[in-house]
Amino acid sequence: MKQTISILVENHAGVLSRISGLFARRGFNIDSLAVGITDDPTVSRVTIVVNGDDYMVEQVEKQLNKLIDVIKLRRLPAGDTVSRELMLVKVACSPKTRSEIMDIVRVMDARVSDISCETLTIEHSDTADRLEILCELLKPYQVLEIVRTGTIALEKGGSVIRV
C-alpha cells in the first residue's frame, strides 16, 4: 500500500543524505521523495511516498523521528490529501502526429511548454496516477525523455504541520 509521509526538517547540508541513507540501509521501499524549502527558510519540507504494509510504514516513521534533524513528521491520511506531481515529457512528433498529441494534451489538462519541428515538451501537474495515464497515452508516440518531481502533498482542510 502506498502511503505519504510529510516531514519538516532542518534546512542544512547532509539532511537529505541522512534520510535517504536510512531508507537504503533499513530496506524500506521508497516510491518518491521530494524536498523543498518552506516559508521558514530554516525549515525544509520532505514528502516521501513509501510502498509497504503498516509495520513497515510505522518503522519508517519511527526511524525518521530518531534523526535529530527531523522536526516533525506525519503520515498523511489517504484520500484526504491534495497531492500533486510535476512531470515534463519530451515526445518526438511529425507534422502528422502533432495534432494527435495536442488532443491528448488538451484532454488531460496538460500543456505544451516547448515546441520544435521534431519535438513537443509537455508539462503536466496532477496526481501520480493521472501522470501515469498521460504516459500511457503518449506511449504510441516516441517518448524521448521523462522527468518527474516526485509527489508533494498537503492534508485537506484546516490541519497543518508547522514547527
Place this chain on the structure above:
Amino acid sequence: MRMTAAQAMAECLQREAVPVVFGLPGAAICPFYDALSQTEIRHILVRQEQNAAHAASGYARISGRPGVCIATSGPGALNLITGIATAYMDSIPLVVITGQVVSDLLGRDVFQEADITGSCEPFVKHSYLVKRAEDIPRIFKEAFHIASTGRNGPVLIDVPMDVQKAELDFAYPEKAEIRSYKPSSQGHPGQIKRVLAALKEAERPLICAGGGVFSAKAEEELRVFSERSGIPVVTTMMGISSIPPQYPRNLGMIGMHGAPSANRAMNAADLLLLIGARVGDRAIMSPMGLSQSATIIHIDIDPAEIGKNMGTDIPLVGDARQILLQLLEKLDSPPVPDWTAEYRPASPVQPVPVKEGCVCAKAVMASLFRQAEEDAVLAADVGQNQIWSARGYRLARGRFLTSGGMGTMGYSIPAAYGAKLAAPERQVIAVCGDGSFQMQMMELATLCANRIPVKMLVMNNGRLGMVRELQDLHYGGRQAGVLLDGNPDFAKLAEAYGIRARTLSNASEIDRCVQELLESDVPFLLECRIDPAEPTL
C-alpha cells in the same frame, strides 16, 4: 573571551567536566591537541584509534558520563568506526572528535581526507561537520546533550583544521536547545495504568532486563520493583549485573547461550515485561512465538525499538528508572506467588574434564568469581570467553561489560582500562581469548605507559574457538581459518612490555594464579591454556 576554536574545544570539554580523553593525534587534529595539552584533562594515548573508542565506551559505562575519544582525519577517523559502531549498537554515550582537512580542500581527495561524517552516518546518533568556529560551543553542548539523553549513543564532531585555528568569542551555553530533539523520560500515565492492570491479571509474569537498565541507572529500582511485585527477573547478556546473581528471583541470562532454565521460564511466562531490552536475535530467538503465548509489555526509551522485533501489547516509552518509579508509586497488588520453582538455575556451571596441560575455562571463571571483589568490573571480549564469563558471572555488586550487539572482538582490554580510569578503586578484569587478545595486544603499551592496573585473563585454546565449534556443528567439522598458528608466548609478550604474567596449565594452580592476578596492583596477564575441545556451554 577571545580564543581559537581549538582552545574552545578544550574549554568545552572542561565545562563538561571531562577528566580523561582517549586518542591518537595526527596533523589535522594538532591545533586541538596543542590546546588540550594546556589543560588539566588527562589524555590517554592509545596504540590504534579503534581502542580509543572502546576505552571511551568502558569509561562511559562505568562513569555514567559520555566518554570522549579523538582521532585525526582520514585513516585515524576511519579506524574509529568499528568502535563507534560498537558503542552505537549497545547505546553507549560517546563524544567523538575528529580532525578534518582544511575546509577549502574538502572533497578534493587530499592527503588523509575521508568523509567521516558520511561514513559514520549509520552508526552515530548524530554528527556535525563544523563549518564555523563560532558554532563550536553550541555544537559541543548539543553533542554532550544528545549523547547522554534519550537513547544514549555516539555523537561525532568533525572539525576541519582551518576551523580549529580560527578565532571566536567564547561563551558556553547553559543548555542545549534543539527544537527537533525532546526525548520523553516520563511514562504515559494511561499506559502505566494499563501495565498495572495487566500485571494483576498475570499468573506467571516475568521481567526481562536489558542494558537499558544501566543507561537509566535503574538497577536499584529494578530490584525494588521485583521484590515488591514478586515478579522474577531474567536478563539479556547486556543486562547481566543489572540485578545481583544472588538475588533469589534472578533466574539468569536468556538467549542462544543463556541458561536453559531462564529460557524455559520465558517460554512459560504469561506476561513478559521487557525493560530496556531491544529483543535482539541472540537474546530472543523466536519473538513471534513468545508474543503469542504471553502479554508483552515493552518499556524502552526509544519508541522505534517497541514493535520492531516483537509484537507488543502494551508499549511504554520512557526512561526505565522513571517508569519503574511510576509503577512502584501506583503498585497496590500483593506480590505474585512464586511460580519459578521449576525454573531455578541449575547449580553453578560445572567444570568439565580437560586434557593434560590444560585447565578448564569454566573452572578458572568459577575461581575468578569466587575470589574477585564483589564490586569488581569484568569486561568480557567476544567468543567462547564471553559466554564463559557471562554464564559464570557471580559478582554481587559488580558490573559486566561486553560488546553485546556488535560482537566486536578486541573490546575487552581497552574497555577495561577505560572502566578502570572511571573507577580507580574497583578491581577491573578483562577476559579475552587468544584470538581477540591479538586484536588489541598493542594496548599493553597503553597500560604500561599509564600504569593502569588492569587484570587480563587470556583464554588460549589456539583457536577462534566459537567459530571452530560452529564449524564442528554445522560444517561437518571442516575447520576453515580458525587455527591460530603462530601465536606468541603470551606471558613472554607481556613481560616484554614489563607487564607481570603467568601461564596457567594445571588445575591445581588455578586458585593460586587467579589470586596472584587479583592481588596484583600493577597490570597483570594470566594466560590460561584451554583445551581446544572445551565447549562453549
